[in-house]
Amino acid sequence: MAVLEVRGVSKSFGSVQALENVSLDLRPGEVHAILGENGAGKSTLVGILAGFLVPDSGTVEFQGVEIRYGHPTEVREAGLRIVHQHFMLVPQFTIAENIALGNLRRWENPYQCAAVSEASDLAERLGWGLDLESRVDQLSVGSLQRVEILRALIGGGSVLVLDEPTAVLTAEEASELLAFVRARRDEGMTVVLVTHKLREVFDVADRATVLRQGRLVATFDLSCTEPDVLAEAMVGGPVPMASGTLRAAGEEIVRIEELIVESDRGSPAVRGIGLSLRSCEVLAIGGVDGNGQVELAEALVGIRRSSSGSIQVSGRSIAYIPQDRQTDGLVLEMSIAENILLGQSLREWTRFGILRMRQVLEWAQSLMRRFDVRAESAIVPAGALSGGNQQKVVVARNLHRVPDLLVAVNPTRGLDLRAEAAVRKAILECAAQGAAVLLLSTDHDEIEALGDRVMYMESGRLVDRLVGSTL
Amino acid sequence: MRVHVRILASFALLIGALILTLLVFRVPIGEGLRLIGQGAIFTEAGWTRSAVRSTPLVFVGLGMAVAWRAGMYNIGGEGQYVLGGLAGAASVSALGTAATWSPAVPILAACAGGGLLAGLAGVLQVWRGIPVVISTILLNFMVLPLQEWLLQGPLQEAKGQIPQTDRLPDSAMLARFDPRFDLHAGVFIAVAAVLAMAVFLYRTPAGFRLRVVGLGPRAARAHGISGDRVRVWAMVLSGSLCGLAGGVDLTGLTGYLGTGFDQGWGFMGIPVALLGALDPVGVFLAAVYFGVLVAGCENLARFADVGSPIVYVVQAVAVLVAVGLQHWRFAPKGRAEVELG
Incomplete structure (x- = not known):
């Protein structure tokens, strides 16, 4: 008997059909992946399971009882527990306070409640070294997620839904999370893993349901399915692949010697790096987040001062794809055109001290066509775009003209397969046309696929390979 | 279609709030509305008064908007306004009548005064991390004793009786159109400032950088945009506009500076800027809206038996209505659905 049964669920938002006649069932004790590209309807489905989106038609039965919509707490009480993609924690509260929040029984003291002691036992059993008295805003992303999971598991649930749980985790944290998922399954729990990463699916899931543009493609039994089949089901055709062509490296563009750069907190983040980078060359630097990659990139593009050492860049034009497109890359409230203008030489677009916005708009429209940014027009705010299209705006802004040097930090994080391929292709084309590319990425596959040379960063130093890590 | 409904509804709401206020003050409604309309719109004395009241609000509103757009929460418009007026008066008294051949001299001095004060707050924030919200409001309190001292000392009138300055020479006054009314050439400066600010914010590299910051x-x-530099300059510009308000009031309206010079325009500029959504044209409309209300209520206070507090009560009610409308406009429809989309 199925633990959870979704029958013919449809949901639209205005004119957008987010889900159309989707059915699936969960078997007890399985890990079930829900797979799809950005915009396939995964989050909508999660919202319906959680009981706070109301489907236009169709039903969801949990343990034989139909879910009442608009009552998320009932769903939770029944044992269906959801960890949302975006953390829902109060940053200024401690872990304990966050756990007490929403788990308090009537008249209970938030500082001595059953939920917190249960969470502390649970954390201990899982071997998660969390200090429940530490403030949430001082935790790493991986720990934040653990807090969310603890919160979801309190009171014991039978089904755990994880919505894009590894999107923001480092490779190491992600593999720990997957191990956690396996362990819960072995204890008999049903886990739903919502993701767009095929590798994870094959790592832990027993079955996978693929959604594409709101429709159910099929549910696959993974013991007899090839990764390619799943990828094609997701994308709806052959998967675009970016691959490097052989290029002869040219003249030296960047030479860094004995570089030391401090982080915002004033401790050295880059501790003595030397490297050389030639035109037509992609130097890919891997490693776990927070080992000085961002500081290195910022020092190289000239927005962070180095405390010692030297950086020589012989190119004139430097393009920079920063790590976080939503805060560093784009101004979400501003239009696509204005975002593309950001980072250009404003003087080129100014006549008599006035910005020539009409020309900027036309130019932005042409770049949108060239880089396949899907939006009605260039005056749409960047915040209204999907993640993939946002990153394409960042790419268009930087790569419309081949720069002498391109510095990219995690350029494809959080993108779906198609957008990822488009961004990688643009980076490789850029190198093929003569740019020197420094790619800093925590994605192992990306490093391998794009780098002519591969190095890793560990504690602010460059190493040839990472020792003692799972990469 | 929906926009029209909204405008009509907000107008109705405002009238409703006004009527309620009149009821509370026991003013006959018809008579009260008539006095407000007469005092603000339907007579020559009325609409010119509205224009004159709106003028400083336009400047201060623009000043607040430009600083807030750069993320600098300047709330010291009052101090910058007064210091602007003082700087204007001081420039005339220092340079003498011969050198002040044009109102441009005291007006530019007023801009400089306000700009320096706000710029100081800006520098304190980027250099020492003192938030402008704190420093600007404290600087307000430093300008008041400075005003008191200046009006009893260096800037006091030649007769030395009352704490106020001498009248400005006619050459330093803005042109008036009709001796019976206060309407002065400052209203044109206000309109020009609105247009200039719109061009600055949306069509110049510096305005673009300011919005990005x-x-x-x-x-x-x-x-590669230096946030600190942009923030300081945004404060200087903001303070200059508040100072300009003081300078224009001095040279267009009062002609001298006394203890009653400051009328609270510096503070009212904040709701003006917010209601105008930090947009120059929006600020202009909001300033006119508040200017009309102030002018109408002054007339009401003069002729109905209610006294002057009604001016402030109506202002407060208008701010509340404005804030409520803002919420209505921006509140998301439905509940959790929007976020998940």
């Missing part, structure tokens, strides 16, 4: 400080940094 306000909306996306990290994106600004990642693209």
Whole structure:
């Protein structure tokens, strides 16, 4: 008997059909992946399971009882527990306070409640070294997620839904999370893993349901399915692949010697790096987040001062794809055109001290066509775009003209397969046309696929390979 | 279609709030509305008074808007306004009548005075991390004793009786159109300032950088825009506009500076800027809206038996209505659905 049964669920938002006649069932004790590209309807489905989106038609039965919509707490009480993609924690509260929040029984003291002691036992059993008295805003992303999971598991649930749980985790944290998922399954729990990463699916899931543009493609039994089949089901055709062509490296563009750069907190983040980078060359630097990659990139593009050492860049034009497109890359409230203008030489677009916005708009429209940014027009705010299209705006802004040097930090994080391929292709084309590319990425596959040379960063130093890590 | 409904509804709401206020003050409604309309719109004395009241609000509103757009929460418009007026008066008294051949001299001095004061607050924030919200409001309190001292000392009238300055020479006064009314050439400066600010914000490199720094400080940094420099200059510009308000009131309206010079325009500029959504044209409309209300209520206070507090009560009610409308406009429809979309 199925633990959870979704029958013919449809949901639209205005004119957008987010889900159309989707059915699936969960078997007890399985890990079930829900797979799809950005915009396939995964989050909508999660919202319906959680009981706070109301489907236009169709039903969801949990343990034989139909879910009442608009009552998320009932769903939770029944044992269906959801960890949302975006953390829902109060940053200024401690872990304990966050756990007490929403788990308090009537008249209970938030500082001595059953939920917190249960969470502390649970954390201990899982071997998660969390200090429940530490403030949430001082935790790493991986720990934040653990807090969310603890919160979801309190009171014991039978089904755990994880919505894009590894999107923001480092490779190491992600593999720990997957191990956690396996362990819960072995204890008999049903886990739903919502993701767009095929590798994870094959790592832990027993079955996978693929959604594409709101429709159910099929549910696959993974013991007899090839990764390619799943990828094609997701994308709806052959998967675009970016691959490097052989290029002869040219003249030296960047030479860094004995570089030391401090982080915002004033401790050295880059501790003595030397490297050389030639035109037509992609130097890919891997490693776990927070080992000085961002500081290195910022020092190289000239927005962070180095405390010692030297950086020589012989190119004139430097393009920079920063790590976080939503805060560093784009101004979400501003239009696509204005975002593309950001980072250009404003003087080129100014006549008599006035910005020539009409020309900027036309130019932005042409770049949108060239880089396949899907939006009605260039005056749409960047915040209204999907993640993939946002990153394409960042790419268009930087790569419309081949720069002498391109510095990219995690350029494809959080993108779906198609957008990822488009961004990688643009980076490789850029190198093929003569740019020197420094790619800093925590994605192992990306490093391998794009780098002519591969190095890793560990504690602010460059190493040839990472020792003692799972990469 | 929906926009029209909204405008009509907000107008109705405002009238409703006004009527309620009149009821509370026991003013006959018909008579009260008539006095307000007469005092603000339907007579020559009325609409010119509205224009004159709106003028400082336009300047201060623009000043607040430009600072807030850069993420600098300047709330010291009052101090910058008064210091602007003082700087204007001081420039005339220092340079003498011969050198002040034009109102441009005291007006520019007023801009400089306000700009310096706000710029100081800006520098304190980027250099020492003192938030402008704190420093500007404290600087307000430093300007008041400065005003008191100046009016009893260096700037006091030649007769030395009352704490106020001498009248400005006619050459330093803005042109008036009709001796019976206060309407002065400052209203044109206000309209010009609105247009200039709209061009500055949306069509110049500096305005573009300012908006980027306000909306996306990290994106600004990642693209080589110096946030600190932009913030300081935004404060200077903001303070100059507040100072300009003081300078224009001095040279267009009062002609001298006394203890009653400050009328609270510096503070009312904040709701004006917010109601105008920090947009120059929006600020202009909001300033006119408040200017009309102030002018109408002055007339009401004069002729109905209610006294002057009604002016402030109506202002407060108008701010509340405005805030409520703002919420109505921006509140998301439905509940959790929007976020998940």
